[in-house]
Amino acid sequence: MDNKEQLPTILVVNDDSNLLKLMVAQISSLGGIHVVQASNGEEVIRLLDEHNPTAIFCDINMPRLNGFQLCQILKTPEFSQFNQVPIVLTSATYQDVVAEQVARDVGAYAYLQQPHEETDLLRLVRHTIGWEKNLDDDPSILAYCGTVAVIDDDPDILTFLSEILATDSWRVLTASSGKKGMRLLQDDRVQIIFLDYQIPDISGRDILAHIRRKYSDRVVIMMMEHGSEEIVVDLIRAGADDYVRKPFEASDVRDACRRAHGKFSFLRIHAQFQEKIDRLKEIGTYLDHLIAHSEESIFSCDVIGRVRVWNRAAERIYGYSAAEIQGKIVDEYLDPPGQTRKATDVVNILQERGAFTDKEIWRRRKDGMVFPVTATYSLITNPHGSLIGFSVIEHDMTAAKRLEEELIKSERLSAITQLAVTTNDQVNTPLGVILGYAQFLQRKIDALAVEDIHALQTIEKQVLKIKDIMNQLKRLSEPMVKEYSIEGVEMLDLIHSK
Helix, strand or coil: CCCCCCCCCEEEEEECCHHHHHHHHHHCCCCCEEEEECHHHHHHHHHHHHHHHCCEEEECCCCCHHHHHHHHHHHHHHHHCCCCCCCCECCCCCCCHHHHHHHHCCCCCCCCCCCCCHHHHHHHHHHHHHCCHHHHHHEECCCEEEEEEECCCCCCHHHHHEEEEEECCCEEEEECHHHHHHCCCCCCCCCEEECCCCCCCEEEHHHHHHHHHHCCCEEEEEECCCCHHHHHHHHHHHHCCCEEECCEEEEEEEHHHHCEEEECCCCCCHHHHHHHHHHHHHHHHHHHHHHHHHCCEEEEECCEEEEEECCHHHHHHCCCHHHEEEEEECCCHHHHCCCCCHHHHHHHHHHHHEEEEEEEEEECCCCCCEEEEEEEEEEECCCCCCCEEEEEEECCCCHHHHHHHHHHHHHHHHHHEEEEEEEHHHHHHHHHHHHHHHHHHHHHHCCCHHHHHHHHHHHHHHHHHHHHHHHHHHHHHHHHHHHHHHCCCCCHHHHHEE
């Protein structure tokens, strides 16, 4: 016989390959266990007959066949040979009492939240394969209902209630005095408290007041004698959740405990939902603040382009208040004349390409002014993944565009001034030569006609006039050349480098 067939077999199921590898490695570290892995519920069905697992550890949130559905299938008559195989459901997605209750309803053996502690996982593994006993008080084991504290000075009542509740899978803690009961309440696992009204050392009413001050989420069932209706009303007003009368029947205790467990579960659900609501409110407030006070124009539209969100920056940049533009088609307000792309086209592009950015697109303000923006578009979907619209974040490029134009003008002016200085240097040399030869001819040629002398003098005057103009141009250009020149490079060098 194969050694693996003699070992207990754990079937681990998860569509997250990283988490699957982690759990397989952790379980394998115990040694003496054959570990089989699967990536989905359908694969589990195919592996059942081949491996006959001792226990199954399965993630809830899987495609096609999730953990809840797998539990239900394995508890049906068609899979009778596997009805008693303990199934431990795990989940990082569902982390509340509702998921635990659903897991209990579909017949799961235990519920382990992710990310898990390795010690918790290994404890459950040892328990499901029979290597470890006495885990009935482990809250992750769904057969375990919870912990009940019984506070009464009558030992017979303590014994009676302990036996009844234990048969219903409750963990029972008992205290025979008020002082012991007060210490008992410090156990964090206590969910339901059976409290005698007449405790000799501390009154039941005082203990009830203490519970309501420190342990408001616990359910208190008062125990009292018949004929104390006024006391019952007073205790209910003081915070008691229910009561049973002595002497009571087993059915009275079970019914009271069932009602108390329902209320405790409701309180847990309410607390968890309230925590989630508070968290969502915090996130919503933060996002609202972020959007409202952003310097960028932020707005969103539905799939046909009707404006839904319009922040303060959008109001400032475009001149439209939120009241003016919300519910209106954005194209009719922001598109300049001639723009052909509409909001519906944006939606189609987003569906094909995902988020995208227009480095420059032209918009129109309320006053009719057309200006450039950089726009980033993103799809908006609901929790089910259906498209409900798109968001736009825009940056006004007017100032940047103006600076760009000024820079171009500056570069052109720099080039002109550099050219003027270079021209002055290059023109002065031939002008000097012309002037020199004109003066030379006047001195060397004695028999020049009067009209020739006049011509040479005219040349000299014109050359001097040109030189004066060039020198003035140089003096005007030098400050601008210094301001706009490229450090360490002269215009003449640039010309010669061509």
